[in-house]
Amino acid sequence: MSNIQQTLSIIKPDAVERNLADEIKSFLIKKNFKIIDNKKIHLNKDEAAEFYKVHQSKPFYNDLCSYLSSGPIVVMILEGENAVASYRKIMGATDPKNAEKNTIRKLYGISIDKNSVHGSDSIDNAKKEIEFFFKN
Numbered sequence: 001m002s003n004i005q006q007t008l009s010i011i012k013p014d015a016v017e018r019n020l021a022d023e024i025k026s027f028l029i030k031k032n033f034k035i036i037d038n039k040k041i042h043l044n045k046d047e048a049a050e051f052y053k054v055h056q057s058k059p060f061y062n063d064l065c066s067y068l069s070s071g072p073i074v075v076m077i078l079e080g081e082n083a084v085a086s087y088r089k090i091m092g093a094t095d096p097k098n099a100e101k102n103t104i105r106k107l108y109g110i111s112i113d114k115n116s117v118h119g120s121d122s123i124d125n126a127k128k129e130i131e132f133f134f135k136n
C-alpha cells in the first residue's frame, strides 16, 4: 500500500556556502523525492533557537543555534513514499564519519556540526517543522 508522506529538509549553511544546494536538490529528485516547496532564508539566532528547542538541554545547543543562523539555508518540503524514514536514510548518520556511503552527509558533510543537512525525525516532528517554515 502506498504511504506518501512529507518531511522537512534543510540544506545547512556549510553546504549553501559551498554552492551545493542545487546538487543536493538534484540528488533528492533522483532518489524520487518531490520538492513541494523550497526557499532560501537566513534565520536569526532566536529563530534558530526556537527551531532547535528540543535540544535546549544539550551541551552543543548554543553552538548549534549560532551555526544554523550563521548564513543562508535552504528549507524544503519533500514528498515521497515513507518520506520521513527514507529521507533520514539517504541523509545519513549525524556524524559524517559514521554515515554510509552515498548518503548526503557522507558525500558532503564536513563534521558533526557542519553536516550539511537536517531532516525531520518523525511524522509528528515533520508536521511541526513544515509548519514552522511554511505556515500561512
Ligand code: UDP
Pocket (backbone or CB within 6 Å): 055, 060, 064, 093, 094, 112, 113, 114, 115, 117, 118, 119, 121
Ligand atoms: N550536533 C552537534 N554535536 C553533537 C550532536 C549533534 O553539533 O554532538 C548537531 C548536528 O549538526 C546535528 C544537530 O546537532 O545535525 C541536531 O542533532 P540530532 O541529534 O537531532 O541529529 P540529526 O537528527 O540532525 O541527525
Ligand code: MG
Pocket (backbone or CB within 6 Å): 119, 121
Ligand atoms: Mg534531529
